[in-house]
Amino acid sequence: MKIATFNANGIRARLPIILEWLDKESPDVLCLQETKVQDVDFPREPIENLGYHCAFRGQKAYNGVAILSKRPPEKVSLGFGDGDVSEEPRLLVATINNIPIVNTYVPQGYAPESDKFRYKLEWLQRLGSYFVRYFQPDIPLLWVGDLNVAPEPIDVYDPKGLLGHVGFHPDEHEALSALKAWGFVDVFRRHESGSKMYTFWDYRIPNAVPRNLGWRLDHILATPPLAQKSTRAWIDMSPRLANKPSDHTFVVAEFEVD
Numbered sequence: 539m540k541i542a543t544f545n546a547n548g549i550r551a552r553l554p555i556i557l558e559w560l561d562k563e564s565p566d567v568l569c570l571q572e573t574k575v576q577d578v579d580f581p582r583e584p585i586e587n588l589g590y591h592c593a594f595r596g597q598k599a600y601n602g603v604a605i606l607s608k609r610p611p612e613k614v615s616l617g618f619g620d621g622d623v624s625e626e627p628r629l630l631v632a633t634i635n636n637i638p639i640v641n642t643y644v645p646q647g648y649a650p651e652s653d654k655f656r657y658k659l660e661w662l663q664r665l666g667s668y669f670v671r672y673f674q675p676d677i678p679l680l681w682v683g684d685l686n687v688a689p690e691p692i693d694v695y696d697p698k699g700l701l702g703h704v705g706f707h708p709d710e711h712e713a714l715s716a717l718k719a720w721g722f723v724d725v726f727r728r729h730e731s732g733s734k735m736y737t738f739w740d741y742r743i744p745n746a747v748p749r750n751l752g753w754r755l756d757h758i759l760a761t762p763p764l765a766q767k768s769t770r771a772w773i774d775m776s777p778r779l780a781n782k783p784s785d786h787t788f789v790v791a792e793f794e795v796d
Contacts, residue, residue, distance in 0.1 A: 539635055539637075539792065539795045540565040540790065540792050541565065541566065541569075541680060541792075542563070542569070542788050542789065542791075543570075543641070543684070543756055543757070543788070544569070544786065544789075545571040545572050545683075545738075545755075545784060545786035546574075546786075547574070547785055548575075548784075549574065549580070549581060549602070550574075550575060552782075555777050555783065555784070557584055557588065558780075559774075560588050560606070563774075563790070565790065566609070567607045567634055569603070569605050569606075569641040570594075570603065570641075571684040572643060573602030573604050574596070574597075575596045575602060577596055580594050580604070589608060590607060590608060591606070592605075593614045593630060593632050597626070601628055601643060602627050602643070603628060603629065603630040604641075605630055605639060607632070611632035612634070613631070614630070614631065614632045616629070616631075618664055620664070620667075620668070628642060628643045629641070629643075629668075637680060637764065638673065638678075639682065640669075640681045643683055643684050644658065644665075644686045644687070645657055645661050647705070647710070650703075650709075655704060655709075658686070659709055663713065665717065669681075669721075674761075676762070677761065678760070678795075679764065680759070680760050681717075681759045681760070682758045683757070684756050684786065685714065685755060686705055687714050687755065688705055689714055689724070692734075692735075693736070693753065693754035695736070695750065695752055696751075705753060706753070722759040723765035725768045725771050725791045726757065726772075726791065729770060730771060734750055734752075735773055736750065736752025736754050736773070737787055738785055739751060739785060740785060747778055756786055758789055758790075760791075760793075764793060767793045772790055774787060774788040775787055
């Protein structure tokens with residue numbers, strides 16, 4: 539089973555890249571974040587023409603998540619399910635091949651002193667409560683998406699200079715560590731231990747990609763019973779080099795499951 543995640547930064551703008559990648563790599567599941575489109579405008583037809591089912595939740599110009607899968611998604615749910623109707627379209631869950639997949643677009647946080655940063659930490663805390671309420675760490679479960687946190691010094695291009703910035707802040711590291719401690723394995727790091735392996739390069743930094751000034755913000759995590767069945771994980775750089783790319787690229791993992 540091949541699983542991938544990609545922050546599209548606008549699915550309509552990035553649709554040619556997504557369709558080409560689906561056709562080339564043929565993943566069983568592709569999770570998307572920052573689709574930035576209302577549900578009525580989601581470009582499902584060209585995706586379905588490639589043989590994929592679409593589950594999605596979005597809004598105009600911001601946020602938005604989607605799960606594309608070869609098999610019909612089951613038990614699709616939106617949000618934390620805790621009754622908070624103000625929740626933005628950042629969390630989408632579907633069961634595929636009997637494996638629940640939690641696709642998240644974690645809030646970016648803006649600046650450590652801002653209300654948006656506090657909201658990000660609260661959001662991650664709510665996510666932890668969500669996992670406790672609905673899942674168990676000894677049962678196969680996938681958590682994927684743009685987590686907007688680089689976990690370790692090797693996951694950013696300048697760990698000393700960036701420490702304390704949003705995306706590489708001790709409070710975020712603590713929040714992510716708590717979630718992992720519940721029962722998640724970083725599948726990419728299970729297979730790749732090297733440095734300078736990133737998934738995001740800021741548009742605002744001149745020549746960020748050729749200089750490899752990146753961050754590893756996009757992740758595929760699994761509970762131990764499923765992580766043990768992972769056989770490979772990698773970052774596909776080629777879409778970031780395409781015409782009119784997202785500022786993120788694809789992360790992929792393969793599992794030996796039926």
